[in-house]
Amino acid sequence: MKVILRNPRREIEIAGGRRVKDVLRELDVIPETVLVIRGDRMMTADQVVGHDDVIELRPVMSGGRA
């Protein structure tokens, strides 16, 4: 499966056939900090990502203040 990451935008290839929560754990991403998007739908943590799927981890954090 292919994972698209942002800020900066990049793509990585990792093993598929696993639940979203397992993918996030492997990549050390806190679920609260991203939307997981496949095609035009968001995915919940229990859904399985297929071997040939492309998912985007879209960061939700914004702003900045000193």
Add this chain to the structure above:
Amino acid sequence: MKCRKCGGTAVLELRRHNAAFCETDFVEFFRNQVREAIRRHRMFDREERVLVAVSGGKDSLALWDVLLEEGYRTSGLYLDLGIHDYSVESRAKCEAFAAARSAELIVVSVADTVGAPVPVIKDVTRRPPCSGCGLSKRYLMNRAALEHGFPVVATGHNLDDEAATLFGSVMHWQTDALPRQSPALASTHPKLVRRVKPLYRLSERETAAFAFVRRIDYIVEECPFAKGATSIQHKEMLNRMEDASPGAKHNFLFGFLEKARPAFERGAAVTLNECARCGQVTTGTVCAFCKLSDQVKRAR
């Protein structure tokens, strides 16, 4: 995972609410939270004109979307910070959003009013970039609202923003800042409009999800100057706590608003004057914005 309302396939799990929703029911959940915020804090009514400060990001555009759909009388205010491509792109997002909905968008340039764009302000003042930027934004929002006859400015601050601000204030025991942290700030001077934050009940992830579901075209990239900002570090810490204990951010913020803020508010009476230079409201003789503007002019 099933939607709590309809039993269909869920697209978003909200652990702090022990719930998951399909797209349709999530949108309704989101709008209900905004309605509750407006009602609880009497933010504005349907007769008033509301100036919505928009940045091109998910939060402010999501807010404007809800208020337009709910039938409020709103205009957008875009402050052009002059931050290279980031500002060009974010302005284009706001203009496209407004045009698609036939809504009015007011644009004010920081460079025209302060004398230089944010990147130059950062260099000449040697303040952290978000400091001069935040100061300019608060000032210009109020001034634009007064000039265009809006009694209230609504911003897209969400639960994460508010929790991170509170965390920063508590870390340094900034007791002067604590009473000012509120979802709704009243007008305490004829030249200060009300400021409200109708998204304070919704997390950053929820506003991102709403913008996605509503197909709002927003700028996903961060402001180039936000990298490493203290507030973002605080957000990261709070998210680790949230992961371990869902609801942590909510409890921190709402506990403060309900239990602690009134105590800080009692001891915080300040005298407000009009700036000797620009006439806007300040606690001193010359306001911080005019001082910043002087500093920029001296350096150029």
